[in-house]
Amino acid sequence: MSEIKVPDLGESITEGTIYKWHVKEGDTVGQGDVLAELETDKVNLEISAEEGGVISAILRGAGENVAVGEVIGRLGGGAPAGGKPPAAEAQPTAQPPAETAAAQPAAAAPAAAPEGQAAENGAAYLASPGARKLARERGIDLAEVGARDPIGRIGQADVKGHGAAAVPAAPIPAPAAPQSAPAGSTPPPGKAADGKETERKRMSRRRLTIASRLVEAQHTAAMLTTFNEVDMTAILDIRKRRKDTFKEKHDIGLGFMSFFTKAVVGALKAYPLLNAEIEGEDLLIKKYYDIGIAVSAKEGLVVPVVRDADRLSFPQIERQIAELASKARANTLALSDLQGGTFTITNGGVFGSLMSTPILNAPQVGILGMHKIQLRPIAIDEETTVNRPMMYIALSYDHRIVDGSEAVSFLVKVKELLEDPEALLLEG
Template sequence: MTEVRVPTLGESVTEATVATWFKKPGDAVAVDEMLCELETDKVTVEVPAPIAGTLTEIVAAEGDTVGVDALLAQISEGGAAKKTDTDDTPKPEEKVPSSSDTGPSDIRPRDDEEPAETPKSNGTEMDIMVPTLGESVTEATVSTWFKKPGQAFQADEMLCELETDKVSVEVPAPAAGVMTKLLAEEGATVEAGGKLAVMSTDGSAAVSAPSAPAATAAPATASKDVEDAPSAKKMMAENNLTDVKGTGKDGRVMKEDVLKALASPAPAVVQAAPPRAPVAADQDSREERVKMTRLRQTIARRLKESQNTAAMLTTYNDVDMTEVMALRNEYKDLFLKKHGVKLGFMSFFTKACVHALNEVPEVNAEIDGTDVVYKKYVNMGIAAGTPTGLVVPVINDADQMSFAGIEKAIAAMGAKARDGKLTMAEMQGGTFTISNGGVYGSLMSSPILNPPQSGILGMHKIQDRPMAINGEVVIRPMMYLALSYDHRIVDGKGAVTFLVRVKEALEDPRRLLMDL
């Protein structure tokens, strides 16, 4: 029997959600055939079969949150193994089918009764445990219970949601049954591996649970026949989307479906404003509270960690873009015809930064404990805004690439970022980052370091300004540049020298060709 486990998800990513299973227990699989798809807060990860054989058991169902190296499924090398449910399904002889014992009072404990009495009498009790919360995370807060004592549920149906300081974790039902007792109420703090609740797997109790409150329980159960992907639900809530066509299994809405809906134009819906009410009565309608997406939580955490860890400082300069713009205008048509990609400004800035990093290597270094690791290569991170948040795809070995190679790589990474198809490998290993706030109209800003990197260059809007040149006032296209750096290993002299070298290379692009 071979175990299928969650692969490494990438730097600082400790868990994922099982989005789709492409195989069922009993199906034959070939080596490297895709078994399932996982969703993280940044990308979608496909899990291939490690061997050829038969999928024997699925341990983590669709919608489950799993940590790195968690068990997903098992594959046998022989023929199709029969699915065994004896662990999760009570044996017939354990059931007590008497109708007189199946009323709501038998499954809903009262305050004056022993809560565990009834479930033990008719079925098998199971503890609902706090799942693995991720690396270095030891506790969580119970955010929401979706089931109450006495309510029935199906296997893998979401029972509650936990919140940690990094992500939200959904807890699925380990088997079909009835909620017996909640051990941790909403707002309570629980430890990893601790008990959340007790459930009964008694079949007769599960059937009888909705008999009394049928009018209210039935619709709630019916509405959860097809659960959308958790990341898709959060993204829909954040963007106020209610009608997204799902392409997943049984019409399930996936993260890609929401991204597509956000990218496509939609007709504006104008709602009539309600009559103005007194401030006290209208207060709730003036505010809206939505949960942060996992990507937004990760961005917030990493940026704050950067501020708390690095001794960050920013130095500024400005650059006359006259020569770069003239060179680009002269060769852009020929460049497009020969290389099949447009000549933009990013390749000039990338080349200029590579040139400056060779002279000031500490800006291309990082701190590891008490050591400084100098990188003898340049993996350039290019920050890109997407509908769901900021991502930084990395162009590996940018110092070895031509202008055309850099432009092609930037175009390919930008398309993947917009479509939400970047892999974790494509966002790792950066040694320096360029962020272009000018595309949004920013005139000047102080970029935040992308840890563990020690430098980030901020580009800004090109604006015509009067400049004194050779004793005359002339109008020139100017851009402010900002270099944020980690003062722990980069001194002020090195930071200023780096920015001056970038300025010189852009104001006289011939220096790049002659390595001056």
């Protein structure tokens, strides 16, 4: 008999959520077979069998939070004894409730837990590991604990505060549920108070992490956004003339992201504070250029990183971005694909956005937003106006270390490099 444990999840990740099991109790598996999929804050990871055998027990179900090293199942060398799953995993129809209570009266309370546990599991999903442990030690239901965090994540301080307040409040629940309450006072599941249909859906771990980090970025950084616009005529002309040759030679399309990545690298070299981060009372100015490219995936936005972008050619950048985007949409990104970016580029234009204010990807202090290319009348001189393909670009930055003049100059530099691709080839 061997244990199925949650593997080491990588730097700074101590827990995950079981996304789904690929096996069930009684299944025979071989060494290396995928047993379950685990959702973490950043990526989904597969848990594989370290040896062959029969799944004798599944201890934690889909949707449950689990910590690194925790036992979530057992793998035996033969069929499970009696061919029956453990009581905790048995289906409700496997044994009449009365028979269960008669046979094991001491287990009656735990047997009722799976139905009543739903609310606690929902709260535990938003609770830190320390808070869950403290709640278990004090016998506190996490569903009743209020959170001070903006997204509702429960911390140890919330549990301690609830525990202190719970003592005098203990005798009060009796009159809280009077028998005289109107029969229809509580709307049924899927119904709002006025009878209209609703749907309640638990946020995924990744969506919770995105929410938490975006709120954190706005709370911790002095975030400001400045705008400019780029005449895309020269880039569109190059793509029109060179796209077929580029595709034949490099087996990859020539998109916009390689131009923007090169322009950002050139501007970061000219204005290095936008390639820095704050560490305590120090500035950590990075001399390398790992550019994060925001990609929209099913579970939310992810930012895989193009490493050493200053050393890559246009086809190498395009190929890396295409590979990372494909992995993001297939949910196969590795943690190493997401860690350590120095600056981020996000393209809302692919969804039709004309202008936006991107939020920083902390601890980075700069993010460039691209937008939709749109024909607009541009005055060439006092007498001449022409239609040009224009794009608004936005730079959000941390004003704690980047002054407005430097941010504006950075964005102007990006504009100049994009409008003059020859300079882009030299400086990017």
